[in-house]
Amino acid sequence: xxxxxxxxxxxxxHEIPTLVENYAAMPEFTRKRLHxxxxxxxxxxxxxxxxxxxxxxxxxxxxxxxPETALEQSALLNDELAKIVSKHPDRFAAFASLPMQAPEIAxxxxxxxxxxxxxxxxxxxxxxxxxxxxxxxxxxxxARAEALDVPVYxxxxxxxxxxxxxxxxxxxDEFKVFKTAGWGFGVEMSTAAVRMVLSGIFDTHPNLKIILxxxxxxxxxxxxxxxxxxTTRQSPNSRQVSFRDTFCKHFYITTSGNFSDSALLCSxxxxxxxxILFAVDWPYxxxxxGTDWIKSTKLxxxxxxxxxxxxxxxxxxLK
Ligand code: MN
Numbered sequence: 001x002x003x004x005x006x007x008x009x010x011x012x013x014h015e016i017p018t019l020v021e022n023y024a025a026m027p028e029f030t031r032k033r034l035h036x037x038x039x040x041x042x043x044x045x046x047x048x049x050x051x052x053x054x055x056x057x058x059x060x061x062x063x064x065x066x067p068e069t070a071l072e073q074s075a076l077l078n079d080e081l082a083k084i085v086s087k088h089p090d091r092f093a094a095f096a097s098l099p100m101q102a103p104e105i106a107x108x109x110x111x112x113x114x115x116x117x118x119x120x121x122x123x124x125x126x127x128x129x130x131x132x133x134x135x136x137x138x139x140x141x142x143a144r145a146e147a148l149d150v151p152v153y154x155x156x157x158x159x160x161x162x163x164x165x166x167x168x169x170x171x172x173d174e175f176k177v178f179k180t181a182g183w184g185f186g187v188e189m190s191t192a193a194v195r196m197v198l199s200g201i202f203d204t205h206p207n208l209k210i211i212l213x214x215x216x217x218x219x220x221x222x223x224x225x226x227x228x229x230x231t232t233r234q235s236p237n238s239r240q241v242s243f244r245d246t247f248c249k250h251f252y253i254t255t256s257g258n259f260s261d262s263a264l265l266c267s268x269x270x271x272x273x274x275x276i277l278f279a280v281d282w283p284y285x286x287x288x289x290g291t292d293w294i295k296s297t298k299l300x301x302x303x304x305x306x307x308x309x310x311x312x313x314x315x316x317x318l319k
Contacts, residue, residue, distance in 0.1 A: 003308070004049055004291060005278065005318070006050050006280045006282065007153075007312055008155065008254055008256040008280070009053040009054060009282045010058045010282065010284070011035075011037055011055050011056075011057060012034040012057070013080055015077060015080045016073065016076065019064055019077075020058050030284065034283060038088070044282070044283075044288075047288060052312075052318070053093075054092075054312070055084065055092055056153065057097040057123070059126065059155065059156070060157055061125065062074040062077050062078070062098050063125055063157075065102075066101060067102035067105070070105045071109075074097065074099040077097055078109065081117075082113075093316065094120065100124060100128050101128065107143070107144035108144075110122050110141060110144050110148065110150075111148060114148045114150055121150035121316065122145065122150070122153070124141075124153070125155050126188055126189070127188065130160045133192065133196075134199035139201060139204070145208065151315055151316070152208075152211070153210075154212055155189070155213055159180075159187075167187070168183075181284065186214060189212060189213070189214075190217040193217065198241060209252065210251050211252045211254060214257050215260070215263045215276075216251070219251075220267040221263070224244075226243055227243040231244070251271075254278065256279035256280060259289060259290055259294075273303035273306045273311075276306075276307050294307065294308060
């Protein structure tokens, strides 16, 4: 039987207890699983037939560290993660958590995690204090990822307060998840991805690889329209950006929390099977829901192998 690798699977550190926004409001079910690094985690992986989880810290992880403490604190966090992986190296691998308030330290920490701990890349979350990561001050981190040939996973974070106030506040009390997984996460991360393309970072870093969760945060569905708006209607005097080419060359998408046949079909038609990787988004989504779904799809055997493990093995250099 071919393995299933799930690449957006979260945990919470035991080393530093205050790294999760809204921790107190988190349901006990979720908190218990995020803190469970082995027993329940492996049990639910086995029940669902997931062979390997690529672990990442829950939002916001090391992003919360100030430049003054970034070096020491992020090392503490990532060393603990490496220790978790080392207990079951056949079942786990990891994405580093980076102190993005100090981009040069974050870049060095990424290199340390990849070279010393054999981590597979990094995960960044949402915006940082109201700024998107495409801004040039963050480019040293992406430059280092390119040099190390590891991907950067752009994962949602709680939206900026200005956005929440303008977009979500009217319904936020009644519909708690409207501003996050129900809608706001997708708006924020699709915007983050489009901005990455517009920034020109892929001209400077032609081998940079970015991962988006949730089957591309809506972009595959809107790819043609976004390309039309950004590329075809661009005035001849402006910088020329081919949205479709850039997005499809540099981005990979995962199935995290979006177990939909029609969304998968759309993603396959727009991006191809080489760009899609299986993920659950545990414990926010159920492992078995994810594996039951992917096994039930009418994917060709070749595409199924790519999506469930071959693409991850290649992108993350797992073998
Ligand atoms: Mn997630």
